[in-house]
Amino acid sequence: MEPFESKVRESFGRQAFMTTLRAEIDCIGPGKIEIRIPFNQSHTQQDGFVHAGVISSIMDSACGYAAYSLAPEGCNVLTVEFKVSLLAPAIGKRFAARAQVKRSGKTLTVCAADAFAIDDDREKLIATMLGTIMTLPAPDTSPSV
Amino acid sequence: MEPFESKVRESFGRQAFMTTLRAEIDCIGPGKIEIRIPFNQSHTQQDGFVHAGVISSIMDSACGYAAYSLAPEGCNVLTVEFKVSLLAPAIGKRFAARAQVKRSGKTLTVCAADAFAIDDDREKLIATMLGTIMTLPAPDTSPSV
Amino acid sequence: MEPFESKVRESFGRQAFMTTLRAEIDCIGPGKIEIRIPFNQSHTQQDGFVHAGVISSIMDSACGYAAYSLAPEGCNVLTVEFKVSLLAPAIGKRFAARAQVKRSGKTLTVCAADAFAIDDDREKLIATMLGTIMTLPAPDTSPSV
């Protein structure tokens, strides 16, 4: 396993919320990653679809780890902001968030992610995200950025 | 209880994900609402802060219900998109999302929300959201908007 | 010239601000368009780069016309919102905004656009946009959406 992959998987393993969502890393490369979750009734909104916040959560983590995979060793990452457009209701057996870095900078990285509902072999685009990630020297996780 | 409040509380009660987060409506008025959650270790990210997706989830629900409180009877609402800026790490015993309608239209409503970390009586602004909500006739929850 | 192209060119010709920017449609297809402007010193910001608002303007028009090219005959379009991430300073002889529809709906269309600085034959990605466009029946250009 390459260094970028092992550090991403180690950090991902410490995201308790990803464990709560039963999220898994499906595939990973330098500057890109796919995260998957199964449908879970306890993550739905009033109409029985998966809550937009849950889909946004896996897209946010995917953007963060796409950026983190390119960050210099010892650096940490932090989401600055993101915008998500919801394109279709989150109905399906599984959901995937695919993120990739659009521009990698010393301090700021911009990532795009798409989310899909997956049933058997069919995929449907349900959301898209554009976000900004900040790279921080590791010992400094202070909020004063 | 006024009609806008009872319909919001009824719909909120059907959001399984809000129940999962142990979210509660703290106060509610026409076009505004506050939703609160307690800290929960199982909703954290790699540094032990609450995951940005969880904070975004209660802000999104708050924006949706602020819009829903003003929607004509029998109508449904759907989040079209939102943008969230993360201002400080989500560290605290409790978290609150306060949303209010900025502009209410026949089809689209624009809402703003702020999120706070709350410890004892101190509040700290940790995130801010700007989002668009669509109002739909109730029987038509189709994705073809 | 196909109907979608002639209606887009006719509407574009009525955007006085695009004329002011000396903007031109470079190429156009169903659901996609490229708009170009030359560098103009009178459109710069304090460091001599083209103002982010100018680059956003051609991206916004490009998103709108990408959506409009797919809209039913007689319908009008209106930008609901957009988010733009600025990836590099707008330095160059010419600038291009390339937009395409990500999801086309009856009422709302989501478009993505990239902007490039162009010098001779080299292109550099300088900005990216994600926006929402509303389709309206033509006679109703009222703000009450």
Add this chain to the structure above:
Amino acid sequence: MEPFESKVRESFGRQAFMTTLRAEIDCIGPGKIEIRIPFNQSHTQQDGFVHAGVISSIMDSACGYAAYSLAPEGCNVLTVEFKVSLLAPAIGKRFAARAQVKRSGKTLTVCAADAFAIDDDREKLIATMLGTIMTLPAPDTSPSV
């Protein structure tokens, strides 16, 4: 004139695009500013309203200068990203963008702005923005952030 005001007015005077729009600073304080423009037919879109990109331009400059007013001496600012929601058509004799800092950090500042159409003494909210501004040491205006 206080130092924050003189540095903002000096930089604003170098934004050629603001001069092109005949923009003026209406009032200014630490962390907040109002910029005004008159209606100009050459800045309109296809329906005769002022182009969303023009309104976004004065909101972007207002956010940037609100952040710049709080930046340490010798530092420069750069817009990282913004999201704008368009609430009503830009119809009026004059337009104002009012920005204020929501959170000021060492590297990143988050600003909110509202835009108004002004006719005689009546004001109408037409757009709202949420944006991120980066503070840079002055000699380094390089794009490698």
